[in-house]
Amino acid sequence: MKVGIVGMPNAGKSSLFNALTKAGAEAANYPFTTIEPNIAVVPVEDERLTTVSKLIGASEIVADTISFHDIAGLVRGASEGEGLGNKFLANIRETDAIVHVVRAHHDDGIIHPEGSVDPLRDIETIETELIFADLEQVEKRTAKVVREARGGDKSALAEQAWLAQITELLLAGKPARTLPMPDEVDKGQSVQLLTAKPVLFVANVDEGEDGVPEEIAAHALSHGAGVVAVSIRLEAELSELEDEEAAAMREELGASESGLDRVVRGAFALLNLNAFFTIGQGKRAQSWHLRDGLTAWHAAGQIHSDIQRGFVKAEVIPWDALLEAGGYAQARDRGTLRLEGRDYVMQDGDVLTVKFTP
Numbered sequence: 001m002k003v004g005i006v007g008m009p010n011a012g013k014s015s016l017f018n019a020l021t022k023a024g025a026e027a028a029n030y031p032f033t034t035i036e037p038n039i040a041v042v043p044v045e046d047e048r049l050t051t052v053s054k055l056i057g058a059s060e061i062v063a064d065t066i067s068f069h070d071i072a073g074l075v076r077g078a079s080e081g082e083g084l085g086n087k088f089l090a091n092i093r094e095t096d097a098i099v100h101v102v103r104a105h106h107d108d109g110i111i112h113p114e115g116s117v118d119p120l121r122d123i124e125t126i127e128t129e130l131i132f133a134d135l136e137q138v139e140k141r142t143a144k145v146v147r148e149a150r151g152g153d154k155s156a157l158a159e160q161a162w163l164a165q166i167t168e169l170l171l172a173g174k175p176a177r178t179l180p181m182p183d184e185v186d187k188g189q190s191v192q193l194l195t196a197k198p199v200l201f202v203a204n205v206d207e208g209e210d211g212v213p214e215e216i217a218a219h220a221l222s223h224g225a226g227v228v229a230v231s232i233r234l235e236a237e238l239s240e241l242e243d244e245e246a247a248a249m250r251e252e253l254g255a256s257e258s259g260l261d262r263v264v265r266g267a268f269a270l271l272n273l274n275a276f277f278t279i280g281q282g283k284r285a286q287s288w289h290l291r292d293g294l295t296a297w298h299a300a301g302q303i304h305s306d307i308q309r310g311f312v313k314a315e316v317i318p319w320d321a322l323l324e325a326g327g328y329a330q331a332r333d334r335g336t337l338r339l340e341g342r343d344y345v346m347q348d349g350d351v352l353t354v355k356f357t358p
């Protein structure tokens with residue numbers, strides 16, 4: 001799961017990224033690797049996994065991760081190649097979701113590229129660039145699909161109609177997010193629109209401020225996006241401290257929860273993912289995530305392609321039922337540990353053991 005961090009220059013992207021990187025690097029039990037200097041890998045902690053792993057006696061706990069990509073260089077005119085424009089737009093295209101950092105703090109010491117603090121103007125500047133980039137893609141794709149549609153191809157006809165609606169939306173300055181691609185359209189062949197990706201706005205607010213500024217909240221709501229308020233400077237400073245020190249400081253400031261946790265959870269919530277766990281005695285316990293509606297067979301594929309290939313059956317139990325039973329053997333006796341086939345639709349919080357032939 002990849003998230004791209006975008007926003008105006010000086011909005012606070014790199015500061016947020018650095019704070020996330022420190023959090024990731026310090027998290028226990030996570031084999032942290034620097035893939036690239038602009039990619040931060042952050043574990044998604046899940047208390048359910050911790051609780052059940054202790055019960056079963058797992059040897060170690062490995063949380064699933066989310067990677068944040070610091071995507072710089074998105075400025076007015078990026079879609080026309082201004083700055084390093086198109087290269088950065090290509091980087092965003094590869095992500096599953098977008099975190100859009102918006103400057104809402106009023107520190108005069110930090111230069112604003114447009115000369116004043118105006119969150120809505122900044123949001124619109126960035127969104128306009130994304131919309132222009134999408135329009136270009138849609139135009140190219142339409143030219144191609146029109147030819148295929150002439151032959152009466154059903155999928156091409158559906159796509160042509162959809163592209164026409166998308167064009168209208170984009171020209172009206174609206175994101176493509178609200179108009180999903182119809183099922184008949186070949187997803188692999190069609191466009192990957194930037195404005196169709198889920199967005200989490202991070203309002204970078206003044207220290208001590210914890211509400212989302214009203215205009216940003218309203219914009220997020222009307223654009224089908226999520227929003228959180230974070231003082232990125234504060235988070236950057238706290239990330240330099242030891243855990244206990246940071247927690248004490250947070251308490252003093254009246255902030256119950258880490259702003260970084262809010263960002264990680266907010267980004268995660270955008271994607272309609274279900275968690276599932278693999279837990280064995282004396283083995284490594286792990287959390288995984290799967291799009292809502294996918295099956296035990298897909299889950300097996302996440303764990304390992306060999307396990308998916310040799311899939312025989314799955315043993316499944318909700319995490320809390322396993323906890324209540326007190327272990328696998330007791331759950332089997334009670335009948336709460338079920339045998340399922342490959343088409344079983346995974347539920348959030350399932351504990352899964354795949355039986356497979358190697």
Ligand SMILES: Nc1nc2c(ncn2[C@@H]2O[C@H](COP(=O)(O)OP(=O)(O)O)[C@@H](O)[C@H]2O)c(=O)[nH]1
Pocket residue numbers: 007008009010011012013014015016105107110204205206207231232233234
């Ligand atoms: N006062 C204040 N300054 C911030 C905050 N977040 C970032 N900055 C400062 O703003 C400047 C630009 O931040 P940076 O993260 O590099 O922005 P980027 O261009 O979006 O990557 C740096 O000097 C940061 O220290 C904040 O929440 N409050």
Ligand SMILES: [Mg+2]
Pocket residue numbers: 013014015072
């Ligand atoms: Mg930066």
